Amino acid sequence: MEWVVVISVLAMILLSLFKVHVIFAIIIAAIVAGLMAGMNVQDTVAMLIDGMGGQASTALSYILLGVFAAMISYTGITTLLVRSLIRVLTGKKTMLVLAIAGIASLSQNLVPVHIAFIPILIPPLLKVFDQMKLDRRAVATALTFGLKAPYVMIPFGFGLLFHQTIQNGMGSNGVQIGTSEVALSLLIPGSGMIIGLLIAVLVTYRRNREPKQVLEMDSFQQSHQTTEITFNRTHLITIFAIVIALIVQLYTESLVIGALAGVICMILFFAVPLKQGDAFVQQGVGMMGSIAFVMLVAAGFGHILTETGAVDALVGSSSDMLASHKALIALILLLVGLLITIGIGSSFGTIPIISALYVPICLAAGFSPMAIAALIGTSGALGDAGSPASDSTLGPTSGLSADGKHHHIWDTCVPTFLHFNIPLFIFGWIASIIL
Numbered sequence: 308m309e310w311v312v313v314i315s316v317l318a319m320i321l322l323s324l325f326k327v328h329v330i331f332a333i334i335i336a337a338i339v340a341g342l343m344a345g346m347n348v349q350d351t352v353a354m355l356i357d358g359m360g361g362q363a364s365t366a367l368s369y370i371l372l373g374v375f376a377a378m379i380s381y382t383g384i385t386t387l388l389v390r391s392l393i394r395v396l397t398g399k400k401t402m403l404v405l406a407i408a409g410i411a412s413l414s415q416n417l418v419p420v421h422i423a424f425i426p427i428l429i430p431p432l433l434k435v436f437d438q439m440k441l442d443r444r445a446v447a448t449a450l451t452f453g454l455k456a457p458y459v460m461i462p463f464g465f466g467l468l469f470h471q472t473i474q475n476g477m478g479s480n481g482v483q484i485g486t487s488e489v490a491l492s493l494l495i496p497g498s499g500m501i502i503g504l505l506i507a508v509l510v511t512y513r514r515n516r517e518p519k520q521v522l523e524m525d526s527f528q529q530s531h532q533t534t535e536i537t538f539n540r541t542h543l544i545t546i547f548a549i550v551i552a553l554i555v556q557l558y559t560e561s562l563v564i565g566a567l568a569g570v571i572c573m574i575l576f577f578a579v580p581l582k583q584g585d586a587f588v589q590q591g592v593g594m595m596g597s598i599a600f601v602m603l604v605a606a607g608f609g610h611i612l613t614e615t616g617a618v619d620a621l622v623g624s625s626s627d628m629l630a631s632h633k634a635l636i637a638l639i640l641l642l643v644g645l646l647i648t649i650g651i652g653s654s655f656g657t658i659p660i661i662s663a664l665y666v667p668i669c670l671a672a673g674f675s676p677m678a679i680a681a682l683i684g685t686s687g688a689l690g691d692a693g694s695p696a697s698d699s700t701l702g703p704t705s706g707l708s709a710d711g712k713h714h715h716i717w718d719t720c721v722p723t724f725l726h727f728n729i730p731l732f733i734f735g736w737i738a739s740i741i742l
Contacts, residue, residue: 358610411453644686693724
């Protein structure tokens with residue numbers, strides 16, 4: 308029975324690496340687990356669906372945040388930000404890249420729009436990058452840092468969602484912990500990402516890089532010329548809606564209610580037209596819906612592994628080894644997290660799966676709740692940077708490759724893997740030992 312977990316997880320990883328969509332990969336892996344446990348396909352699918360309810364709130368949060376992001380983008384307030392960056396930071400390479408990292412960080416917490424800002428912010432800056440001979444790999448690492456580090460360390464916006472997902476995953480497997488403790492446990496791993504960003508910007512990609520030459524650039528440049536935009540009432544309402552969404556989220560501790568409050572403010576004060584509501588919902592679902600469904604299906608997969616007794620069997624078969632090798636166990640679990648997340652491409656989607664695997668093993672090995680949270684959070688974040696299927700790499704590439712001068716694998720995935728996964732792994736391992 309202990310091989311059910313190993314084989315089903317390996318099936319999921321291999322299918323994902325062969326470009327099978329992650330939702331289908333998880334469903335097939337769940338069916339493999341059910342069949343190996345002696346169930347038929349119908350009962351396995353029924354158990355999968357039963358387990359999906361545990362992440363319903365998280366999935367709804369993603370959808371509403373996607374709609375809110377579409378509304379914010381509609382107002383054009385991000386265009387003002389682009390103009391300000393160009394005016395103030397042209398010629399200052401390091402400051403420009405760090406400013407982009409800071410703006411990207413806001414997209415996960417203060418203004419939770421996720422990757423929606425990238426197609427608006429980055430393409431108009433590409434000509435500036437070329438004029439400055441700025442290495443776009445530095446920009447890719449800055450964007451990925453902003454898409455990952457804030458939700459790892461800061462319990463607001465997507466960070467609250469990530470920490471609550473860890474809390475729920477641990478709670479459903481027998482370990483109770485508060486979101487504040489989860490946030491504290493992830494400060495050490497998250498600090499490793501800060502070091503990785505500084506190494507990328509100040510050392511690895513500091514030198515000038517001649518821009519690639521591609522044909523027919525005129526049409527691209529013309530497509531991103533926009534009319535002059537000045538700060539107006541709509542932008543003021545947008546800022547007000549963002550503040551209200553943040554306050555409501557903090558007061559209610561619910562990202563669903565916070566995002567809904569922001570959407571309602573945008574509509575009530577006419578920042579966006581109500582008649583285009585269907586378009587905003589479609590954009591929001593298109594942007595965030597796939598992630599929401601990945602999390603739902605992953606929760607069902609974790610439910611199957613738990614309910615069939617496969618996890619208990621895995622823990623029982625290795626109980627003799629667990630007690631005296633905590634450092635080795637932490638190392639192995641982080642490697643497993645890296646492989647799973649690279650295969651799935653979603654740090655949020657892996658949490659229900661790795662929680663079902665990690666909590667029983669860590670309890671048997673004597674890890675504290677905060678150390679378990681550090682391992683789960685780090686393992687979930689590991690592989691998100693560097694995965695070809697991750698939003699944290701697809702998002703930056705979508706903006707940086709708008710003129711055909713940026714390669715997804717070599718200019719985004721490889722740099723972000725090296726500069727973020729390595730320090731995350733090291734600092735996460737340290738956190739699991741000292742907490």
